[in-house]
Structures are given as structure tokens and as C-alpha cells.
Amino acid sequence: MSTPTDAVTRQTLAPPAHERLAVTPWLLIGAVFxxxxxxxxxxPLNTDVSWLLVVGERMLDGxxxxxxxxxxxxxxxxxxxxxxxxxxxxxxxxxRHVVDAQLLLLAAASLFATSRIIRLSPMSAAVSWGPFAIWAAAVxxxxxxxxxxxxxxxxxxxxxxxxxxYALRSNREPVPAWAVIMAGAGVGITLAFKPFFTFPAALCILAGAVRxxxxxxxxxxxxxxxxxxxxxxxxxxxLLYPEYFTVTYPLVRDTYLSWSMSPSVIFLNAATLLLAVALASVALTRRSGRLDAPLLAMVAASVxxxxxxxxxxxxxxxxxxxxVALAMLCMGYALMTAVDTDSHRRRTGAASILILAAAFALGLQWFNARIYVGPLPEAIARLKPHPRLLVLSGEAAIGHPLVRDIGGTFVxxxxNLWIREFVRLTRERTSVDAPTDARLNAYLAQERNWLIxxxxxxxxxLVLIDNLRGGWGDWARADxxxxxxxxxxxxxGSVEGVDILARTE
Incomplete structure (x- = not known):
């Protein structure tokens, strides 16, 4: 038979239910990480990231x-x-391991800072942030x-x-100096990567001003x-890299920027489908048409x-x-917080979970696509440890992250020989006049001189010659x-259409 003292002891040792619930999201976020x-x-390490690590190493070497x-x-x-x-x-x-760790720490810091800022708004108290925070961490x-x-x-x-x-500004709420500095620095870094990223910032600012x-x-x-x-x-x-404007940008302008993929490739893909599903989720859960500040900012950014x-x-x-990431955040916020009554929550809960799970699975598949180059690492490992490697191909995925995986040196x-590849695409997909054709030939000669x-x-x-994509073997033999x-x-040897040439001297 229990005594009142036993009951008091159990209540003292066991944390209250609301405290246990508050700890659960943190544990699940930790599981996500x-x-x-x-x-x-x-x-596998991303091809471009692998190359940019090589770039960083070379810059540190002078x-x-x-x-x-x-x-x-x-x-x-x-x-x-x-x-x-x-x-x-x-x-x-x-x-690669340091960069991975830095990015996971950046993700944690970004989530924490974003959460702290949004919680400055009194309106955030009405939102249950736990499930959405877990979803955001996974995204x-x-x-x-x-x-x-x-x-x-x-x-x-x-x-x-x-x-x-931006969400706080749209509510005309005060923003502390630390949040202003963090937001300004973060948006500035984003815009510094690509001028295209001006659009989400501009739309967020404009949407906030209208609201x-x-x-x-x-x-x-x-x-x-x-x-x-x-x-x-x-x-x-x-000032520091004038060659970007005098050498690189003209190349990019006349080759990379001069052609486009077909409209079906640009628009009819998983990314567009996920954006459409996200916007539909917002429309269905906010039938009044009035979006709260965080959702408005996310919709503007995703668009x-x-x-x-x-x-x-x-x-x-x-x-x-x-x-896609912002669309996923929109979708998660709309489906996880757009509940007017408990009965509505019960009716839509299972459907919301299915929609989010299906969208996440599609996103995983979309972002896991990569070029398969076969068992090249195994074939190279049998020939020479830590080789100096040269690749004759317009496909970057042949050399990267291969050269890092085998501990080699990229020559x-x-x-990759992207100029020849982009010139080919430019000539195939655009109308090239005589002056442009002369510039393209000059770019090809310049790339060849760099290679030599x-x-x-x-x-x-070792030299890898790609005979599957672009006839690089014939090109090399003709020079x-x-x-x-x-x-x-x-x-x-030859692997998946790639010839492996080994030095005999």
C-alpha cells in the first residue's frame, strides 16, 4: 500500500509531462543531425565541392x-x-570532413538563430514549434x-x-541589433554567391512592405x-582578381550563358512539382488568404x-x-501549424504526414542524382598509389571526387575541359555568327594551350580519356x-568508356 510520502517522492523524481514533451523535440533534432x-x-562527396576543395588547397599553396x-x-x-x-x-x-562538420554546425546555428529571432514576436507564442523545428532540421x-x-x-x-x-518587419515589430547584424551578414553572404539570389531577398522585402x-x-x-x-x-x-572580368567572364558570357536547356528540362522536374505542392498546401490551409508573417516570408523566398x-x-x-528547401519549409509550416480546431487536426493529421513523407522522399531522390562513372577508383588503385591525374573530358564527375578518393593530385x-563542352553546346543550340565563331575558336585554342x-x-x-561523352580520344589523336x-x-584498361593511360617511363 502506497503512502502519501511515496506519492510525493514519485512526483519529485518524475519530471512534469510538459517538461518531458519540451525535451522530445530536442532529442529528435539531435537524431536528425x-x-x-x-x-x-x-x-559521395559532391563533384563541385570536391573541385573547390582542390581550388582552396592550390590557393593556400600560392x-x-x-x-x-x-x-x-x-x-x-x-x-x-x-x-x-x-x-x-x-x-x-x-x-571534406572539416567542411561537412562546419556545414552541420552552420545548420544548427542557423536554425537556432532563426528560432530565437522569430520567437521575439508575441504572435509566435500561439505556434507549436517543436514538430516544425524537427522538419526544418531534416530539410x-x-x-x-x-x-x-x-x-x-x-x-x-x-x-x-x-x-x-523580414517576418518581424512585416509585423512592424522591433528587431534587436544582434538580429539585424546577423540577418544583414547572412543575406549579404547569400547574395555574394550569385546575383540570381537577389530575387528572394527582394521579394521578401517587398512582401513585408506591402503587408x-x-x-x-x-x-x-x-x-x-x-x-x-x-x-x-x-x-x-x-581589385584582387581582375582576371575574372578580363578572362573568365567573357568566356562564361560567350559559352556558358549563351545557351539554355530545353523548357521541359527547366520547368518539368521534381523541383517544380515540390514547389507546386507546397503552394497548394498553403492555399488549402490558409483559405482566408491571410498569411501570417513567417509563412509570408517563406512563400516569398521560395518563389x-x-x-x-x-x-x-x-x-x-x-x-x-x-x-525546394524553402518550399518544403512552407509545406511543413502550413501543414503542421494550420489547425483551427482539434477536430481539424485529427482530420488532416494523417494526410499531412503522408504528403510530407512523399514530398521528402521525392526530394531525396531528386538531390541524390549523380553521374555514374563505374569502378574507376578500384582500377586506378591497382595501377599506382596517389597518382598525378589528368582527365580529358567535359564531364567533371569523372575526375571529382575521384582524385580525392584515391589521394591523387589533379594536374x-x-x-574539366568545360570550354570545349560549352562551345559545342553553344554551336548546337544557338545561332553563331562569324565574329562569335572566331571568339569561340580563340577560346578553344586558349583551353588547349592551358592543357598543354x-x-x-x-x-x-595517369591520363583518363573519355570516349563515351564527346569523342575525346579522337580529339586527342588529332592533335x-x-x-x-x-x-x-x-x-x-578501360572502364565505362573511359580509357586509362599509364606512364611507361
Whole structure:
């Protein structure tokens, strides 16, 4: 028989129910991050991230960007990974692991800061944030899959605190200085990656101004901070890397930017479907048409990132990550918080879970797409440990992350021979007049000269020639000087249409 003393003891030792419930979201968020950590061990390193780690290593070795290293993107792409590469050298750790850890910490910091800012609003007290926080953690850490660490992933993480501040501005609520600084810096970093990312910021600011019926917030200090950061980065690029404007940008303008994928590739894809489902979820759960401040900001950002995705005209999954991530956040917020009564919650709960699960599964598949290059690492490992590697191909995925996986050294100053590939696409998909054709031929000659120079400067141990995509073997055999350089090499094998040539001397 229990006594009153026993009852008191049990109440003292057992935490109250509401405290146990408050701890549960934190435990589940921790579980999400654990899954994300495990995924980093099994999902291959992204091709572009692997190349930009090589770029960072070369920059630390004293090579000059856009001169000794030819990169298609502005300097922000390289500098985003430079701290991780430097820290990896200090710790004697592969920088891929350092960058992975940094991004997971950035995701945690972004979620925490965004949550702190949005909770400054008295209206947030009416929202149950636990389930949505778990969902947001999964969207930011698990959903990226193979595009984890891409610039678009980083830009999404840095943008979120600004999104929370935009929500407060639309309610005409005060924003503390620390939140202003954090939001301005985050949005500025996002915009510094790509000018296309101006659209989500502009739409968020405009939507907030319309909702608050005040135009003064358009000139809020966080917007000024973001503008200053973009200006400093632009001026710094002009002063420190003039070759980006004199060498790289003309190449990009006349080749990469001159053509477009077909409309079906750009618009009819999983990213567009997920955005449509998200907007439909918002419409169905907010039938009054009145969106609360956080949801309005997320909708504006997702539409803005969608505009940036479509304007890039490629339809590539990693370009769509910010658009899809914000759409997923919209969907989760709408379905998890759009409940007017308990009966409504019971009626829609199961359907909401199914919709979110199906959308997340589709997103995982969309972002896990990658080029299969076969068992090249195993074939190369049998030939020579830690080789110097040269790849003749327009497909970047052949060399990266292969060269990092085998502990090799990449010989070329380019991620891949992208100029020849982009010139081919330009000629196939656009009308080329005589002056443009002459410029394209000059670009091809320049890339060939870079290749020959790199070959002579650091002769590779192995050369991979891609015969499956673009006839690179025929191209190499047709070039007398390149054929002479390949003279000391023998065919050691062929994997998935890629010839492996090994040096015999």
C-alpha cells in the first residue's frame, strides 16, 4: 500500500509531462543531425565541392585564382571553402570532413538563430514549434543528399536568419541589433554567391512592405548591411582578381550563358512539382488568404529562389535546392501549424504526414542524382598509389571526387575541359555568327594551350580519356602536340568508356 510520502517522492523524481514533451523535440533534432552525420559517410562527396576543395588547397599553396586556377564562378565560391581547407591542414584531416562538420554546425546555428529571432514576436507564442523545428532540421541537413555543401546549400543556411527578420518587419515589430547584424551578414553572404539570389531577398522585402503598409522597412539596416557586403565583395573581386572580368567572364558570357536547356528540362522536374505542392498546401490551409508573417516570408523566398532557378536555365538539381528547401519549409509550416480546431487536426493529421513523407522522399531522390562513372577508383588503385591525374573530358564527375578518393593530385587548372563542352553546346543550340565563331575558336585554342602547359609543367602518372561523352580520344589523336605528349603512355584498361593511360617511363 502506497503512502502519501511515496506519492510525493514519485512526483519529485518524475519530471512534469510538459517538461518531458519540451525535451522530445530536442532529442529528435539531435537524431536528425546524427542521421545527417551518418549520411556524410556513405553519400559521395559532391563533384563541385570536391573541385573547390582542390581550388582552396592550390590557393593556400600560392596559386592565383583565374590565372593558375580557372574557375567559372566568382571568388566567393572558392572562399566559402577556404577556411575548412586551412583548418584541415592544421588538424591534418581531409578538408571534406572539416567542411561537412562546419556545414552541420552552420545548420544548427542557423536554425537556432532563426528560432530565437522569430520567437521575439508575441504572435509566435500561439505556434507549436517543436514538430516544425524537427522538419526544418531534416530539410537542411538530410534532404540535400548529394548536393550537401554546394554553394546553394550554404546560401540557404545563411539566408534563414534574414528570413526571420523580414517576418518581424512585416509585423512592424522591433528587431534587436544582434538580429539585424546577423540577418544583414547572412543575406549579404547569400547574395555574394550569385546575383540570381537577389530575387528572394527582394521579394521578401517587398512582401513585408506591402503587408506592413510601410515602405520605410525597405531601407532597414539589415538591407543596408547586406548591400555593403555585396559591394565590398564586388570591389574586392575587381581589385584582387581582375582576371575574372578580363578572362573568365567573357568566356562564361560567350559559352556558358549563351545557351539554355530545353523548357521541359527547366520547368518539368521534381523541383517544380515540390514547389507546386507546397503552394497548394498553403492555399488549402490558409483559405482566408491571410498569411501570417513567417509563412509570408517563406512563400516569398521560395518563389524568389524559384525565379533564380528558372533564370539559370539549366534545370540542374543543385540549382534548385534553395527553392525546394524553402518550399518544403512552407509545406511543413502550413501543414503542421494550420489547425483551427482539434477536430481539424485529427482530420488532416494523417494526410499531412503522408504528403510530407512523399514530398521528402521525392526530394531525396531528386538531390541524390549523380553521374555514374563505374569502378574507376578500384582500377586506378591497382595501377599506382596517389597518382598525378589528368582527365580529358567535359564531364567533371569523372575526375571529382575521384582524385580525392584515391589521394591523387589533379594536374589540370580546370575542373574539366568545360570550354570545349560549352562551345559545342553553344554551336548546337544557338545561332553563331562569324565574329562569335572566331571568339569561340580563340577560346578553344586558349583551353588547349592551358592543357598543354599543365601537361608539361606536371606530367601526369595517369591520363583518363573519355570516349563515351564527346569523342575525346579522337580529339586527342588529332592533335599532333598532344599525341606526342601521350607517347610515353600505354593503355592500361578501360572502364565505362573511359580509357586509362599509364606512364611507361
Amino acid at each position: 546524427m542521421v545527417a552525420i551518418l549520411l556524410r559517410q556513405v553519400v 596559386q592565383h585564382l583565374y590565372r593558375d586556377i580557372i574557375e567559372i564562378n566568382p571568388p566567393m565560391a572558392a572562399f566559402a571553402y577556404l577556411p575548412g581547407v586551412a583548418l584541415g591542414r592544421v588538424l591534418h584531416v581531409d578538408p 537542411l541537413t538530410i534532404l540535400p543528399m548529394h548536393v550537401f555543401g554546394q554553394r546553394e546549400h550554404i546560401a540557404t543556411l545563411t539566408f534563414l536568419p534574414g528570413l526571420a527578420v 506592413s503598409r510601410a515602405w520605410l522597412p525597405m531601407f532597414a539596416p539589415e538591407n543596408v548591411i547586406a548591400g555593403v557586403i555585396v559591394s565590398v565583395v564586388s570591389v574586392g573581386t575587381y 524568389g529562389f524559384a525565379i533564380s532557378f528558372y533564370l539559370q536555365r539549366r534545370g540542374w538539381p543543385y540549382h534548385s535546392y534553395p527553392m 589540370s587548372r580546370q575542373e 602547359e599543365d601537361f608539361r609543367k606536371l606530367p601526369p602518372d 599532333a602536340e598532344l599525341q606526342q605528349l601521350l607517347g610515353p603512355y600505354r593503355l592500361a
